[in-house]
Amino acid sequence: MANKEKLLKMLNDALAQEHACQIRYLTHAAVITGPYAEAVANRLKEIAEDEKNHAIQLRDRITALGGTPTMEIAKGDLIPAETLNEILLVNLKEEEKAIRLYRSILRAVGREGEILYETVEDIIKDEQEHKEELDRLKE
C-alpha cells in the first residue's frame, strides 16, 4: 500500500469530487428542459444518489485509515449545462475523470488494502454504469 498520507490525500480528492458530482447532477436535473426532461431528470437524480453513497463510503474508508474526511467541493467539477446534449457531454467527461482518479487510487492501494480496494472497485463499477447510461441517452 502506498504511503498513508498520500492515499488519504487521494481519497479526500475523490470525496471532494463526489461532493461536486452530487451537486452537478442535481443542478442539471433541475434545469433540464425539452421533450425528455422529466425522464432524464429522474435518472440524473438517481445518479446523484449513487454519488452521495460513494461519498458516504469514502468517508468511512478515510476514517478507517485514521484520516479526516474533507468537506471541500471540487469546484472545477461544478460545470453548468442546460440542454440534454450539453448535460450528457459534461457528465460523460466527468465520469471518465472520476474513473481515472479511482483507477489511480486502486494502483496506490494494492491488494493488501482489501476493504478499501473492493470499495473502490465497486465505486468504479457504478461510475462505468453511469457512463454507459449517459452514452445511451446521447442522440
Ligand SMILES: [Fe+2]
Ligand atoms: Fe461517484
Ligand SMILES: [Fe+2]
Ligand atoms: Fe458517477
